Amino acid sequence: MAQTNPNAINVNDPGLITLVNKLQDVFTTVGVQNPIDLPQIAVVGSQSSGKSSVLENIVGRDFLPRGTGIVTRRPLILQLINRQGAASTPTENGVNGDTKKIDSSDAASNSDEWGEFLHIPGQKFYDFNKIREEIVKETESKTGKNAGISPAPINLRIYSPNVLTLTLVDLPGLTKVPVGDQPRDIERQIREMVLKQISKPNAIILAVTAANTDLANSDGLKLAREVDPEGQRTIGVLTKVDLMDDGTDVVDILAGRIIPLRLGYVPVVNRGQRDIENKKAISYALENEKNFFENHKAYRNKASYCGTPYLARKLNLILMMHIKQTLPDIKARIQASLQKYGAELASLGDSMLGNSGNIVLNIITEFSNEYRTVLEGNSVELSSVELSGGARISFVYHELYSNGVKAVDPFDQVKDIDIRTILYNSSGSSPALFVGTTAFELIVKQQIKRLEEPSLKCVSLVYDELVRILGQLLNKPMFRRYPGIKERLHAVVIAFFKKSMDPTNKLVRDLVAMESCYVNTGHPDFLNGHRAMAIVNERHNAAKPVQVDPKTGKPLPPSAAPPRSASPSLDGTNGQDSGFFGSFFASKSKKKMAAMEAPPPMLKASGTLSEKETQEVEVIKLLINSYYNIVRRTMIDMVPKAIMLNLVTMTKEEMQRELLEQMYRTKELDELLKESDYTIRRRKECQQMVESLSRASEIVSQVQ
Numbered sequence: 001m002a003q004t005n006p007n008a009i010n011v012n013d014p015g016l017i018t019l020v021n022k023l024q025d026v027f028t029t030v031g032v033q034n035p036i037d038l039p040q041i042a043v044v045g046s047q048s049s050g051k052s053s054v055l056e057n058i059v060g061r062d063f064l065p066r067g068t069g070i071v072t073r074r075p076l077i078l079q080l081i082n083r084q085g086a087a088s089t090p091t092e093n094g095v096n097g098d099t100k101k102i103d104s105s106d107a108a109s110n111s112d113e114w115g116e117f118l119h120i121p122g123q124k125f126y127d128f129n130k131i132r133e134e135i136v137k138e139t140e141s142k143t144g145k146n147a148g149i150s151p152a153p154i155n156l157r158i159y160s161p162n163v164l165t166l167t168l169v170d171l172p173g174l175t176k177v178p179v180g181d182q183p184r185d186i187e188r189q190i191r192e193m194v195l196k197q198i199s200k201p202n203a204i205i206l207a208v209t210a211a212n213t214d215l216a217n218s219d220g221l222k223l224a225r226e227v228d229p230e231g232q233r234t235i236g237v238l239t240k241v242d243l244m245d246d247g248t249d250v251v252d253i254l255a256g257r258i259i260p261l262r263l264g265y266v267p268v269v270n271r272g273q274r275d276i277e278n279k280k281a282i283s284y285a286l287e288n289e290k291n292f293f294e295n296h297k298a299y300r301n302k303a304s305y306c307g308t309p310y311l312a313r314k315l316n317l318i319l320m321m322h323i324k325q326t327l328p329d330i331k332a333r334i335q336a337s338l339q340k341y342g343a344e345l346a347s348l349g350d351s352m353l354g355n356s357g358n359i360v361l362n363i364i365t366e367f368s369n370e371y372r373t374v375l376e377g378n379s380v381e382l383s384s385v386e387l388s389g390g391a392r393i394s395f396v397y398h399e400l401y402s403n404g405v406k407a408v409d410p411f412d413q414v415k416d417i418d419i420r421t422i423l424y425n426s427s428g429s430s431p432a433l434f435v436g437t438t439a440f441e442l443i444v445k446q447q448i449k450r451l452e453e454p455s456l457k458c459v460s461l462v463y464d465e466l467v468r469i470l471g472q473l474l475n476k477p478m479f480r481r482y483p484g485i486k487e488r489l490h491a492v493v494i495a496f497f498k499k500s501m502d503p504t505n506k507l508v509r510d511l512v513a514m515e516s517c518y519v520n521t522g523h524p525d526f527l528n529g530h531r532a533m534a535i536v537n538e539r540h541n542a543a544k545p546v547q548v549d550p551k552t553g554k555p556l557p558p559s560a561a562p563p564r565s566a567s568p569s570l571d572g573t574n575g576q577d578s579g580f581f582g583s584f585f586a587s588k589s590k591k592k593m594a595a596m597e598a599p600p601p602m603l604k605a606s607g608t609l610s611e612k613e614t615q616e617v618e619v620i621k622l623l624i625n626s627y628y629n630i631v632r633r634t635m636i637d638m639v640p641k642a643i644m645l646n647l648v649t650m651t652k653e654e655m656q657r658e659l660l661e662q663m664y665r666t667k668e669l670d671e672l673l674k675e676s677d678y679t680i681r682r683r684k685e686c687q688q689m690v691e692s693l694s695r696a697s698e699i700v701s702q703v704q
């Protein structure tokens with residue numbers, strides 16, 4: 001395997017380390033999700049493969065919980081920050097890997113080294129035992145004792161002159177068998193959590209495998225392969241090299257002959273279980289490790305590429321290279337996020353409220369203007385996908401209502417036989433000599449009333465459209481900010497609509513009443529009686545078989561044809577033309593006729609219609625049809641006008657006055673302008689984000 005000379009590793013790149021430190025600082029102070037996926041190193045491996053030991057050796061301190069079972073149950077984001085001396089500001093000088101010195105006093109406090117948890121801001125932990133306790137406590141707070149795992153990370157930063165700046169994420173060990181009251185699917189849960197961390201393209205995978213186990217079965221490497229099949233961003237760490245059987249070594253693995261990784265493998269020796277129990281210091285472990293590699297015949301000539309200090313430098317270098325590579329992308333993402341949060345912040349509005357009266361006034365004015373604009377179809381947000389506002393109301397008039405009215409059949413519920421009954425009735429006690437206009441009027445008036453229902457329905461459809469417009473207007477982000485105003489506006493406007501409905505319905509009812517009250521037979525479009533009769537006659541003649549003159553054999557003109565009822569019947573009645581009641585009596589027996597019984601309680605014209613009756617009924621129907629068409633046209637024309645007058649235009653013109661009257665009350669203004677919790681919280685988040693991102697942007701812009 002191609003290894004570079006460790007002495008050539010330049011860990012002294014102050015610009016980059018400072019950059020990372022600063023970026024970390026910037027984003028750690030953001031209490032919300034870091035929008036920039038900073039490069040970090042995720043530690044994966046089976047349970048007890050030695051992950052915690054590797055991390056502790058890198059930090060040079062004992063601080064991770066130990067025990068049986070799954071100890072790491074939440075991701076631990078470990079940010080190691082190099083600081084020289086006791087200065088309280090991050091060093092600008094970076095770190096010198098060559099002078100890296102491991103503190104030997106593991107348990108002792110050291111004013112240069114401390115830990116800080118993100119969940120306890122401002123508290124410095126100088127005692128690393130306390131750090132361990134806090135990790136245990138915080139783990140249990142989310143997951144309970146020995147129970148499950150949680151993907152919510154614990155953020156721990158360690159400031160020390162003895163660490164190289166690195167961000168490492170310690171993840172739960174990959175396990176197979178649930179123990180105790182762990183959930184049955186613990187294996188899947190851990191897998192998913194680990195995968196989530198290592199699948200980020202900016203993650204470097206530190207796959208830890210015990211050297212005394214088969215590399216091909218390494219859970220860490222297997223999982224790493226799933227997200228990094230080419231082995232481009234995976235580093236192998238081989239632990240427990242000291243526990244390998246005599247005569248075996250990891251030289252083949254290091255040379256990349258078993259499972260090659262572009263970033264290579266580093267063998268380490270950590271403290272064994274007994275060393276830990278005996279509280280052997282890490283300084284001892286590192287010394288021991290150094291001796292092991294320097295004196296082992298397989299590693300002796302490569303000792304500088306082995307062990308924890310080399311691993312730390314390598315990780316630091318890889319991380320820095322990685323940062324360098326990803327910097328342009330990070331810059332772009334910072335800019336994009338900055339823009340996104342800036343825009344959101346602007347949409348949330350300024351928290352510095354001005355004069356509350358002015359604000360409410362502005363909102364009312366704006367709302368009224370928008371209501372007007374939507375109705376008039378001048379809205380800038382006009383959609384090309386669907387009809388909106390006024391266009392929808394127009395659809396109600398010209399499609400729904402117009403077709404609805406046209407669909408009303410003037411003869412619905414009026415049978416020819418009924419027309420005849422009305423004819424009889426309208427002629428009163430003296431049989432009418434002419435087709436009765438009274439009958440026509442009666443039926444027409446009655447049928448006109450049936451137009452009331454679709455007309456009122458039209459009003460209610462338009463009302464629904466107005467409510468719909470209101471809903472759209474109240475959907476604006478501004479109202480998310482002021483839920484009080486939104487609620488009040490909704491209530492006031494709905495009440496206003498309802499209030500306007502009464503006169504609108506009345507006007508529409510009156511329009512129908514006007515039509516049914518007076519039938520204007522003088523209407524220029526109305527088919528007059530003579531014309532109607534002529535049409536009916538023509539139709540009848542056309543329908544009759546042509547009469548032929550027996551002498552000449554030529555067709556006779558219709559008038560010359562002998563009347564069908566010309567032959568008088570024996571009883572003196574005149575066949576079909578027996579008068580208005582003829583057909584009624586036709587069904588009665590002569591005997592009954594002679595007895596002159598009283599008319600039955602329910603007396604209806606019945607029997608087949610005589611030709612004259614048929615013609616009369618037809619004439620009446622023609623007239624009704626003609627007049628009904630006029631009325632229908634009038635209604636289609638007038639009802640929308642009525643609705644516009646009393647509902648649409650009314651609310652449009654009076655909206656502002658109504659809102660001012662109902663909402664602009666000094667006492668209520670502040671109540672109305674209470675911002676939603678969401679707005680307050682989100683604004684704070686966005687402000688923090690914008691602040692952090694601006695600083696981040698400033699920091700990265702210094703690096704060319």
Ligand SMILES: Nc1nc2c(ncn2[C@@H]2O[C@H](COP(=O)(O)OP(=O)(O)OP(=O)(O)O)[C@@H](O)[C@H]2O)c(=O)[nH]1
Pocket residue numbers: 045046047048049050051052053054066069070071072172173174239240241242243268269270271272273274276
């Ligand atoms: N001899 C020897 N023992 C080691 C080495 N590395 C780890 N161990 C021991 O292996 C056991 C497990 O080590 P840990 O570091 O706790 O392993 P882990 O992967 O963090 O375990 P979990 O967090 O439980 O998944 C401990 O008893 C360590 O002392 C090593 O290089 N040599």
